[in-house]
Amino acid sequence: MVQFDYDIDDFMSYCQCQNLRPKTMQSYEQALRIFEHYLVEVHHIESAEDVKEGHIKEYVKYLSERGKYTIVVNEQSRNMNFPQNRTDLNKPMSKTTINNYLRNIKVFFNYLYENHYIKANPIRRVKQLPNERKPVDFISDEEFKKLISVLDISKFHEYRDCTIIQLIIDTGMRLGETLLIELKDVDMTRKSIYLPPENTKGKKGRMVFYSAEMDKYLKRWLKFKDRYRDSEYLFCTNQGKPLTVGNFETNFKQYAMRIGLKDAHPHMLRNNFAKRFLMNGGDIYTLSRILGHSSVTVTEKAYLDLDNDDLRTNYAPYSPLTKIMKTGKY
16 A cells, blocks of 8 residues: 555545545545546656645546546456446546546545645645536426326335325425435424435435425325335335335336436436426525525525526516506506
8 A cells, every 4th residue: 555545544534434425435535546546657656745736737637538437446347347338438528527526636635734644735726627517407397297197106116206206396305315204204284304414415404395285195105105014214115115216216217218208317306396496486595495505505506597488487577667567666
């Protein structure tokens, strides 16, 4: 092991103490190990202390020029992951992916600098690549109704998934949060669900609320569920355990294919909740709280991409001239 290995191990131990989600930690470790491999092989750098700003900028260029799946930490992994079978092998790495790598590397060096492991922070002035954000995926009313209609609610798993789909688009919850809901956290009287800190991305508990329409669907689902499964979870498998994100994602894509909806993914339901909330007159601050974002800025970056039709719809009720002509005053 070189010193860089110990630097990364120390950082990962810190992340573990902060109770970061396993997915977040895996993202950090992958980005850092690939970066370390590059530094050792190309620049013969074996310690974070020796990394300079120029090395990071050259690394960004290196990532931009290399194709997808051509960069690995261990060459032996190619024998297990079979990247040669992927249809996007050697295609350019997206700016979004490169910026994610940079973001993870920045957290690492910030940690080392703030704890005095290094004297200078080499990534302090390194900027992320300019990247035009892709608008969130939107599903129309008709598409949503078709999606719901093709699920066979006589089958336990499809009735369960149908209820999950409706609940997410009604509340804006993340899929992972939804699948871990326990019956004790559902308040039927107040039509609310408590999401405990251990189940949320930001490790902060919050309340979400569902509509009177969803209340009817939820009560019917619970009666159906209780006839066939005994489980503490609102949405469970045949064994009474919580459904995994991966399994639901697979199911959702299959349902979407039934109506010819390509490249569909469950997160688009949360995206649709956010956009519809704004289009129906909701304010950005309330939306940020409901979604569980760390700040309003995060919400703005994620969801304020209304198109011209959306702006036209939002504008109409606030036309000054219309109001003057109708009431004679502002």
